[in-house]
Amino acid sequence: MIRLLFITTVVIAVFxxxxxxxKIQSAVTPKDTVVAPIVVVPVTNPRADSIxxxxxxxxxxxxxxxxxxxxxxxxxxxxxxxxxxxxxxxAHVRMYKDxxxxxxxxxxxxxxxxxxxxxxDSVKLLNKQDKVYTARSVSYLQEVTALPLDLSSLQDLLIxxxxxxxxxxxxxxxxxxxxxxxxxxxxxxxxxxxxADDKLPQSSKLDDADELxxxxxxxxxxxxEKKEGPAFATKRSISVSxxxxxxxxxxxxxxxxxxxxxxxxxVPKNYKRN
Numbered sequence: 001m002i003r004l005l006f007i008t009t010v011v012i013a014v015f016x017x018x019x020x021x022x023k024i025q026s027a028v029t030p031k032d033t034v035v036a037p038i039v040v041v042p043v044t045n046p047r048a049d050s051i052x053x054x055x056x057x058x059x060x061x062x063x064x065x066x067x068x069x070x071x072x073x074x075x076x077x078x079x080x081x082x083x084x085x086x087x088x089x090x091a092h093v094r095m096y097k098d099x100x101x102x103x104x105x106x107x108x109x110x111x112x113x114x115x116x117x118x119x120x121d122s123v124k125l126l127n128k129q130d131k132v133y134t135a136r137s138v139s140y141l142q143e144v145t146a147l148p149l150d151l152s153s154l155q156d157l158l159i160x161x162x163x164x165x166x167x168x169x170x171x172x173x174x175x176x177x178x179x180x181x182x183x184x185x186x187x188x189x190x191x192x193x194x195x196a197d198d199k200l201p202q203s204s205k206l207d208d209a210d211e212l213x214x215x216x217x218x219x220x221x222x223x224x225e226k227k228e229g230p231a232f233a234t235k236r237s238i239s240v241s242x243x244x245x246x247x248x249x250x251x252x253x254x255x256x257x258x259x260x261x262x263x264x265x266x267v268p269k270n271y272k273r274n
Contacts, residue, residue: 053174054181065162066159069258072256076088091105094263099151100263103116118141121138122137200231228255235252
């Protein structure tokens with residue numbers, strides 16, 4: 001079940017456009033960080049105009065990142081496996097930024113089946129159904145999801161901030177309702193699409209930068225609300241494929257920012273250690 005939860009937070013979809021993209025000959029900013037400095041370029045020719053447009057849009061994307069100290073949410077998760085099996089679970093998520101992610105998964109009759117406690121260094125799991133305790137390093141996230149996740153990137157996925165959006169943008173497409181950017185990072189090629197009016201995430205498509213792999217992830221953002229302050233996408237649909245395909249829908253029924261939270265996690269004496 002924890003594998004399902006990690007994959008549902010993962011990554012990333014396309015809201016595709018068939019129009020041709022304007023090619024930018026070189027990287028806009030260094031590719032080591034998402035939040036890159038914005039440098040104004042005089043608009044004296046078409047290429048400079050394109051670069052200036054990308055820089056301003058990229059700056060707006062970063063300014064729309066959700067800033068928070070704590071976050072909690074209740075999520076309905078609908079999951080369809082590659083074999084066509086369908087599941088529905090509820091996930092309660094609590095986070096303290098850059099510190100911890102706490103997840104409790106319940107299924108039928110509201111019985112808790114799994115609890116997770118994730119920090120920068122470790123992943124701890126309580127399988128309450130089988131009474132098993134598992135402790136691993138944070139690299140377990142990568143083993144389970146086959147994605148280069150750590151605490152920070154997993155928190156961004158849950159909160160709805162851009163992930164694997166590299167500043168090495170090589171092209172863009174500007175339509176009436178949306179703007180798509182193609183960037184190439186260390187791990188993925190990302191086609192990231194925002195709404196043209198407010199620059200909020202609309203979708204993203206990740207294709208593995210390693211041509212020997214066929215890993216692709218899709219995610220869309222919908223039904224934005226601002227009742228808690230920042231614009232928050234309450235509905236997301238996800239498709240992940242490589243050897244198998246997973247289709248997932250997330251529906252945030254409740255969410256709150258910057259409240260005082262607890263993160264209870266204790267291992268009963270009768271639990272087996274895995």
